Amino acid sequence: MPTDGKIIQLHSESMINQSKPYNSSYVFRLSFVSALGGYLFGFDFAVISGALPFLRSQFALTPATEGFLTGTLALGCIAGCIAAGKIAERYGRRPGLMVAAMVFAASSVIIAFSPGLIFFIILRFIAGVGVGMASMLCPMYIAEISPASIRGRNVAINQLTVVIGILITNLVNYLLADNGPEAWRWMFGLGTVPALIFVLGVLWLPESPRWLVKRNRIADARLVLLKIGTPDFAEQTLRAVSETMTSATVGAKASVWGKAVRGAVIVGITLAVFQQFCGINVVFNYTSTIFASVGSNLNQQLFETISIGIVNLIFTLLAMWQVDKIGRRPLMMFGSLCLSIIYIFLAVMLQQHFPAKLVSVFVLLAISTYASTLAPVTWVLISEIFPNKVRSEATTVAIVSLWSAYFILVFTFPILAKLLGTYGPFYLYAGICLAGFLFINIKVRETKGQTLEQLEENLIRH
Numbered sequence: 001m002p003t004d005g006k007i008i009q010l011h012s013e014s015m016i017n018q019s020k021p022y023n024s025s026y027v028f029r030l031s032f033v034s035a036l037g038g039y040l041f042g043f044d045f046a047v048i049s050g051a052l053p054f055l056r057s058q059f060a061l062t063p064a065t066e067g068f069l070t071g072t073l074a075l076g077c078i079a080g081c082i083a084a085g086k087i088a089e090r091y092g093r094r095p096g097l098m099v100a101a102m103v104f105a106a107s108s109v110i111i112a113f114s115p116g117l118i119f120f121i122i123l124r125f126i127a128g129v130g131v132g133m134a135s136m137l138c139p140m141y142i143a144e145i146s147p148a149s150i151r152g153r154n155v156a157i158n159q160l161t162v163v164i165g166i167l168i169t170n171l172v173n174y175l176l177a178d179n180g181p182e183a184w185r186w187m188f189g190l191g192t193v194p195a196l197i198f199v200l201g202v203l204w205l206p207e208s209p210r211w212l213v214k215r216n217r218i219a220d221a222r223l224v225l226l227k228i229g230t231p232d233f234a235e236q237t238l239r240a241v242s243e244t245m246t247s248a249t250v251g252a253k254a255s256v257w258g259k260a261v262r263g264a265v266i267v268g269i270t271l272a273v274f275q276q277f278c279g280i281n282v283v284f285n286y287t288s289t290i291f292a293s294v295g296s297n298l299n300q301q302l303f304e305t306i307s308i309g310i311v312n313l314i315f316t317l318l319a320m321w322q323v324d325k326i327g328r329r330p331l332m333m334f335g336s337l338c339l340s341i342i343y344i345f346l347a348v349m350l351q352q353h354f355p356a357k358l359v360s361v362f363v364l365l366a367i368s369t370y371a372s373t374l375a376p377v378t379w380v381l382i383s384e385i386f387p388n389k390v391r392s393e394a395t396t397v398a399i400v401s402l403w404s405a406y407f408i409l410v411f412t413f414p415i416l417a418k419l420l421g422t423y424g425p426f427y428l429y430a431g432i433c434l435a436g437f438l439f440i441n442i443k444v445r446e447t448k449g450q451t452l453e454q455l456e457e458n459l460i461r462h
Contacts, residue, residue, distance in 0.1 A: 006220040022147045022229035029328040031142045031154040033201040037097060037134030040104045040198060042165020042306065043191045044073060044131050049287050049305055050173025051184035058181060061201040070285055072121050074407035076128020077135065078400050083185045085396030091216075093141045093208040099203050103130035113369030123161035128403075134315060136399045140391065143383035144208040145228065148451040152323040152380050156316070159376035165194075166284070174302045210388055210452070213241045214232030244388045256394045264385050265394050267443055271332075272402035275378040275435040278339055280370040281406060282413045283363055285379030289414070290363070293422040294356045304360060311364045315371035327448045328377050330439045335373025340433035342366045343416035343426045350423035384447055387456040425426035 048070055048201075055061060061069065080100070087096040103252040107127035114120035138158045146154040171191060176183045212221035218238065225234035256265050281288065287308065296304070323331065346362045386394035416425045447455055 006236065011460075014363045020229075021233040023227070024150060027093045027146055027150065027154065027228055028157075029144055030205060031157045032161075033205055034097065034138050034257065035136040035161040036140045036194065036198040036201050037100055037104075038161035039165040039194055040101075040191065041131050041134050041138075042162040043168075043169045043194065044104075044127050044279075045162070046166040046169040046284065046305070046309070047173065047187050047191065048073070049285055050170060050177065050302055051187050052286075053288055053301070054181055055120075056183040058184070059120070060356055065117075069117075069121060069124065071407040071411040072124040073128040073131060074403045074410065076125040076130075077132030077403035077406070078128075079125075080129035080132025080134075081136045081396050081399045083129065084136045085392050087133075088137055088392045092211050093137055094202065094205050097141065097202045097205065098199070100130050100133035100137060101195060101199040103127075103133065105192055106394040108189060108191035108195055112185040114185075119271060122403045124442070126333065127311075132399070132403060136395055137424045139379045139383040140395050141205075141208055143408070143452065144391075145224075145230070146208075146209040147233075148449060148454075149176070150324065151384065151452075152448060153320050155380045155383050156320040156323055156376040159379055160313075160316050160320060163309070163312040163371065163375075167306070167313050170302075170305040170309045174299075174306055177299065177302050198356050209237070210241050210391075213238065214245055214388065214389045218242075237451075240451065241388060244453050244456050256390050256397055261387055261390055261394065264387075265397060266300070268382050268398035269401045270439060271378050271381055271444070272398045273334075273405040274432070274439070275374050276402055276405035276409050276433045277429070278336065278370070278436060279343065279375060279409065279426065280339070280366060280374075281409060282429075283366060285410050286413055286417075289417065290350070291356055291359070293350060293417075294353055294359050296356045300356065304363070307360065307364060308367050311367050312371045315368040316357065316376060319372040323377060323380060324448055327446050328381055328443060329440065329444050329446045331377050332444060333437055335369050335377075335424075336437040338438060339366060339371045339374070340430045340437065342369065342431065343430035347423045347426035347430070350426070351421065381444070381447065384452055384455060388452065404425070446447040 052066070052070070055069065056066065059065070059069075079274075080103075084096050084100070087099060103126065107123055109128060111120065111123035111127060114123060139155050142155050142158060143151055158219040169187075173187050176186050181187065206224045206227065207220070209221040212218075212224065221241075222234055222238060225237050228234070256262075288303045291301045291304050319331070342362055342365050346359070346366065349359050349362060382395060382398050413425055416428075445458070450458070
């Protein structure tokens, strides 16, 4: 137990804005450091787009091997999610983040020296392990340390760092493109720098107070909560979390497929799969393929990735501003319907070989729509809709589903593009987006402004 002096010290440290029961500056810093994993997620996600033109000639890629090489990251992500779920449940969220950071650092160094295709694919898989761990743990950790009124914004910080990672990586790829056929090695190797920064940042993070309560480490949880907010805030949070941990409603041996939480898990899986099958990551990963089909040269293709990154960043910032005001559900519905319409126009333009500049306008419209709606909000919802008892296990199931869908998407696109033309898959994605709009309208409940424990209570009641 902390002494009275320690409590007073922690309380004084926690209170910068006396009008709030929590220290928003401290919570923001915790969220930002955790979200550095999102930056590395963005790096590994985007680096392949700039490297593919070099890898095609270096490794003589066919459409099938190109799709598999690109999708190998997702296979690693699946393994990473499973590993992260076990580590996060047994040892805590912080150790899981540390393992992810070290995997990022090691894979970035070694992949740059790949002597052949098989070695490259193995290292790309290992990099995916780090991405998968970060994609699960970063949003979950941020949700568990954030007060309800700023949880949506804070979880969206993770998506912000993802898109910053994508933008900076695309810019670096563009600047390195003229350095000969081995430029791709530098593209991958430079990821070591942010990975090491993330390792140092994780050392500063405290453990999630909700995980500490789950492990009956109440005194440790209280110390963390006293850094986050006032004594009243800490005690109210401890009481609410403890009640959900001892509640008989979810079950003493909680299961993600138990009756009480099965509905939330199904919604989480569907949203995760939809975020990928909506098709936007084809635009991110195959920018060069899409613009090559309308006559753009390599420099123009790589420049388009920079434009995409800038628009992605601007509209992710917009989403952070709006997610706790407008709400999750309206943003998801708007995004899915708009994407469906944009994809139809884009497919027609690609089919009729419209000028690259006009195609670029509709690509950027699709990116802006996704960045301000489906991209951040899906991660927010997945991080908050599951009960405390099964959050890490249920999040694992949802994120494994997400990366499985990503693998299917990026593996099939080169094959579908060869069979149907580059435009063909976009008609399919338009139909999926329309189906997603209908699902969200019927099944997804609003979550803004409610604590994780209130959301759990509502889940059980409904």
